[in-house]
Amino acid sequence: MNFNLDDIDRRILAALQRDATLSMDALAEAAGLSRNACWRRMRQMEGAGVIRGRVVLLDPAKVGCALQVFVMVRTSSHDAAWMEKFDRAVRILPEIVGAHRMTGDLDYVLRVRVADVPAYDAFYKKLIALVPLSDISASFVMEDNKDTTELPL
């Protein structure tokens, strides 16, 4: 399941997590390696699925998703049919950027991105139309002290 990383691999990944536009030369230097050796390692980690992909990150406010909401979902009915509906809703609704099943009786946390509070309300209505939910509580994010895609290495 997990790939055996050494310090050099970690340096390569750390640099790429921060900025994937680095040229092979710059990356190799950051890792303390020759350009070629660095390229081979990167390629290997891509093949092994350690590197999942390359994406651009957008500024949420500038694309009209200024509001982030954590939605705690509790449900009494945890049968297969419900699960299916829930999965479908999560897949369909692009406002849901994270859906996490938690420890402690069927309990989900949703991370939701919308423009503002009215937009959240509209989202909420879409959600409950797709899945019967017994207990929902939304908490709005006032400020992000940190919000990164960089994993600790």
Added chain:
Amino acid sequence: MNFNLDDIDRRILAALQRDATLSMDALAEAAGLSRNACWRRMRQMEGAGVIRGRVVLLDPAKVGCALQVFVMVRTSSHDAAWMEKFDRAVRILPEIVGAHRMTGDLDYVLRVRVADVPAYDAFYKKLIALVPLSDISASFVMEDNKDTTELPL
């Protein structure tokens, strides 16, 4: 604050959010534009900060962060000195990938990535050594139904 996006911009961003390795030609085709026009728009959006950066995404399990934890933090002492300590801890600890101040009396949600439960305990000790916290409750993620960096456009 927010950039005025049209449908073509949205198509460009949607494609890049999914895969930033697309060549200009492929991206232009996805957007229904010539290569150059597409490049001009992309550059503009980079300049405006709509595109924040390009990064690689890693597989958490394969780099030894299989466990994701949501930590709810409540504090009674919300003075400036405390805030400073908290900010510092958030900055210093790489296991914290998200720190969000929430609505409803000083309340934080931390998103934390660690290897396993013992690693979470070690993180917890580091955290409370850095900041006095009156009330912490951790919820462990059992399964991700969704976890994406793609914002709804």
Added chain:
DNA sequence: TATGAAAAACCACGATG
């Protein structure tokens, strides 16, 4: 280290709505 192929980065002009 060298090298050929490919893509990106940029410029200028005329067309279009």
Added chain:
DNA sequence: CATCGTGGTTTTTCATA
């Protein structure tokens, strides 16, 4: 008159011998 498309040049980076 913004923005498009075309077609060019120069530069960089890749990927491999």
